[in-house]
Amino acid sequence: MSVSLDDIENSKCLFVFGYNGADSHPIVARRIVKARQKGAKIVVCDPRKIETARIADQFLQLHNGSNMALINAFIYTLIEEELYDKEFVAKYTEGFDGLWDVVKDYAPEAVEAATGVPAAQIRQAMRTYAGAESAVIMWGMGVTQYGQGTETVKSLAALALLTGNLGRAGAGVAPVRGQNNVQGACDMGVLPDLFPGYQSVADPAIREKFAKAWGIDPAQMDPEPGVRLSLVPHLAMEGKVKAYYIMGEDPMQTEADTSSVRKGLEALDLLVVQDIFMTKTAEMADVILPATSWGEHSGVYTCCDRGFQRFYKAVEPKYNVKRDWEIISLIATEMGYPMHYDNDQQIWDELRELCPIYYGVTYEKMGELGHIQWPCPTLEHPGTPILYTDLKFTAVASGKGQLLTHQWRKPAELTTPDYPLVLSTVREVGHYSCRSMTGNCAALKALADEPGFVQIHPDNARQLGIQDQALVWVESRRGKVITRANFNERVNRGAVYMTYQWWVGACNELTQENMDPVTNTPETKYCAVTLKSIDDQNWAESHAEQIYQDLKARLRSVVENAKPAAVAM
Amino acid sequence: MEKATVVCPYCGAGCKMNLVVDNGKIIRAEAANGYTNQGELCLKGYYGWDFLNDTKLLTPRLREPMIRRSKGVPFETVSWDEAIKFVAKRFSEIKQKFGPRSIMTTGSSRGTGNETNYVMQKFARAVIGTNNVDCCARV
Numbered sequence: 183m184s185v186s187l188d189d190i191e192n193s194k195c196l197f198v199f200g201y202n203g204a205d206s207h208p209i210v211a212r213r214i215v216k217a218r219q220k221g222a223k224i225v226v227c228d229p230r231k232i233e234t235a236r237i238a239d240q241f242l243q244l245h246n247g248s249n250m251a252l253i254n255a256f257i258y259t260l261i262e263e264e265l266y267d268k269e270f271v272a273k274y275t276e277g278f279d280g281l282w283d284v285v286k287d288y289a290p291e292a293v294e295a296a297t298g299v300p301a302a303q304i305r306q307a308m309r310t311y312a313g314a315e316s317a318v319i320m321w322g323m324g325v326t327q328y329g330q331g332t333e334t335v336k337s338l339a340a341l342a343l344l345t346g347n348l349g350r351a352g353a354g355v356a357p358v359r360g361q362n363n364v365q366g367a368c369d370m371g372v373l374p375d376l377f378p379g380y381q382s383v384a385d386p387a388i389r390e391k392f393a394k395a396w397g398i399d400p401a402q403m404d405p406e407p408g409v410r411l412s413l414v415p416h417l418a419m420e421g422k423v424k425a426y427y428i429m430g431e432d433p434m435q436t437e438a439d440t441s442s443v444r445k446g447l448e449a450l451d452l453l454v455v456q457d458i459f460m461t462k463t464a465e466m467a468d469v470i471l472p473a474t475s476w477g478e479h480s481g482v483y484t485c486c487d488r489g490f491q492r493f494y495k496a497v498e499p500k501y502n503v504k505r506d507w508e509i510i511s512l513i514a515t516e517m518g519y520p521m522h523y524d525n526d527q528q529i530w531d532e533l534r535e536l537c538p539i540y541y542g543v544t545y546e547k548m549g550e551l552g553h554i555q556w557p558c559p560t561l562e563h564p565g566t567p568i569l570y571t572d573l574k575f576t577a578v579a580s581g582k583g584q585l586l587t588h589q590w591r592k593p594a595e596l597t598t599p600d601y602p603l604v605l606s607t608v609r610e611v612g613h614y615s616c617r618s619m620t621g622n623c624a625a626l627k628a629l630a631d632e633p634g635f636v637q638i639h640p641d642n643a644r645q646l647g648i649q650d651q652a653l654v655w656v657e658s659r660r661g662k663v664i665t666r667a668n669f670n671e672r673v674n675r676g677a678v679y680m681t682y683q684w685w686v687g688a689c690n691e692l693t694q695e696n697m698d699p700v701t702n703t704p705e706t707k708y709c710a711v712t713l714k715s716i717d718d719q720n721w722a723e724s725h726a727e728q729i730y731q732d733l734k735a736r737l738r739s740v741v742e743n744a745k746p747a748a749v750a751m
Numbered sequence: 752m753e754k755a756t757v758v759c760p761y762c763g764a765g766c767k768m769n770l771v772v773d774n775g776k777i778i779r780a781e782a783a784n785g786y787t788n789q790g791e792l793c794l795k796g797y798y799g800w801d802f803l804n805d806t807k808l809l810t811p812r813l814r815e816p817m818i819r820r821s822k823g824v825p826f827e828t829v830s831w832d833e834a835i836k837f838v839a840k841r842f843s844e845i846k847q848k849f850g851p852r853s854i855m856t857t858g859s860s861r862g863t864g865n866e867t868n869y870v871m872q873k874f875a876r877a878v879i880g881t882n883n884v885d886c887c888a889r890v
Binding site for chain 1: 849871
């Protein structure tokens with residue numbers, strides 16, 4: 183995000199789009215509540231009446247899959263009502279004329295049917311946003327997990343540029359990153375087109391710098407971007423990817439369209455899984471490399487506002503496990519590339535030297551409670567809480583903010599009479615990601631457990647003869663799972679919501695891929711499903727329980743049945 | 752009793768907390784006064800650490816390196832030395848036969864931290880010779 187979490191609390195207006203902080207980031211959501219208490223205006227755009235909508239000045243309950251149509255109507259309103267900041271646009275942006283070419287057909291009155299939002303509300307939302315002294319747009323997966331996610335992000339950025347809401351206190355863009363270190367993984371160059379520090383693999387000078395530091399011939403460096411994770415199953419089936427080294431991820435749970443992931447993993451010659459738990463991905467592996475866990479090692483994470491923070495080791499690992507980077511170093515050495523580190527700090531200092539934007543972030547500066555935001559180019563630099571304070575947007579040569587938007591495209595898999603409901607996948611407040619960690623925590627398991635839930639509006643449920651808390655089948659063109667109906671009047675009619683943490687009520691057996699062409703992020707916010715009631719609820723309860731017990735017993739037995747090979751006499 | 756300062760391993764909020772350790776075991780989590788969390792935690796922060804003790808409530812921890820010699824047979828537990836040699840040999844063979852781009856690697860957006868992510872992309876780029884390294888930022 184361009185701002186800090188502090189700026190969210192101190193902004194005069196929060197424009198919250200496709201982001202349900204109360205479930206995904208409870209402690210970030212507290213900043214929204216605090217902002218409200220300090221008098222900020224809050225506008226929420228979401229198909230569900232999420233927690234933040236309850237304290238909002240305005241709640242725009244848009245149809246699932248209509249993000250871009252609504253944002254284009256916002257841009258239309260800013261221009262037509264001349265609410266935009268003309269001086270800012272003239273000095274710091276380019277592309278204004280092109281914007282109108284796209285949005286001219288998106289008058290608020292023209293998109294009422296597509297978005298489900300009355301034109302007057304659309305216009306009022308922009309008057310509030312443009313009229314605020316400072317405003318932050320917050321967004322989450324409700325924007326990015328669509329086939330048109332990247333284009334939608336650009337159009338949200340256009341709103342900020344049109345109103346001059348960038349580069350100062352309380353004003354900016356805030357995509358709130360999901361996992362505890364997803365920002366860090368990107369910062370460290372775990373991206374197929376970028377070295378650590380967002381340096382391009384296509385730049386020969388950058389390749390040469392890294393090659394020299396790593397003691398290899400620059401000609402050995404691959405100048406082409408690599409493969410994206412979401413494409414691996416298909417490439418494996420085509421025989422183009424033969425070996426897959428998965429560390430600390432569980433694609434069998436977290437990636438869209440599980441059956442396609444399963445076929446992809448089965449097609450590999452070699453699957454190496456390095457993890458702390460026996461997951462549904464790990465059980466398919468050819469080799470399992472057990473690692474130390476959080477709590478058993480130290481290091482640095484990057485949180486969602488670009489802040490580097492250290493974490494320390496609490497306990498000694500009890501099992502025959504190794505630190506992740508030690509395992510990788512041993513494999514590298516065995517392959518003829520000697521690699522050895524004594525501790526985390528040696529690695530950190532190596533990468534600081536190679537990444538100008540992190541150079542000033544030393545272990546000493548971070549200390550126990552410090553939070554240093556990149557860019558931080560020198561040892562004296564305090565870090566950068568707010569990006570773009572000079573209003574130079576250096577991603578392009580002109581340094582001007584790019585005003586871009588695109589025609590709205592409908593989601594790929596629309597509802598039909600056979601599959602009349604939209605399924606959108608969301609987050610569970612008390613569990614995390616693939617649930618291998620939180621599912622093994624007693625208190626969190628007691629609060630919510632298998633087979634998970636499908637949130638449904640009571641009106642839709644009654645039409646289908648479904649009772650609250652009854653077990654139901656949810657079916658898509660790709661699969662069928664059993665889960666528990668959860669009546670929820672905050673959910674819009676015509677759509678149902680499943681949290682992606684459940685292994686029995688596994689929503690990714692149902693989802694489809696329709697990837698964003700730029701990021702290859704699958705459209706997990708939209709596919710067509712049907713719900714079927716189950717007459718014999720006693721049978722359903724014991725069936726769901728049986729699936730759960732079988733799954734747990736199977737994963738336990740994979741570990742317990744592993745024995746040393748019989749020694750030849 | 753000792754306290755270790757950590758950052759919560761769940762969402763991206765970056766909440767600082769203390770793990771209180773007694774006799775080598777974590778007994779509770781306390782909120783610390785981090786920049787982002789200002790002395791507060793959510794339910795996952797307070798109650799999300801006992802998985803470390805291998806509770807097996809959902810699935811067991813991995814305690815030993817393991818190899819499956821061919822598809823469908825049970826895993827064998829092996830020494831670290833054997834596991835590392837096996838993986839290195841197989842990667843080298845596959846790289847030799849199908850080229851560096853036939854090998855895919857991932858970092859991790861979760862508990863391992865930035866240092867490991869750096870080392871994994873270095874492994875992909877310097878040792879395998881490919882930019883095939885990615886993380887679950889896409890999902």
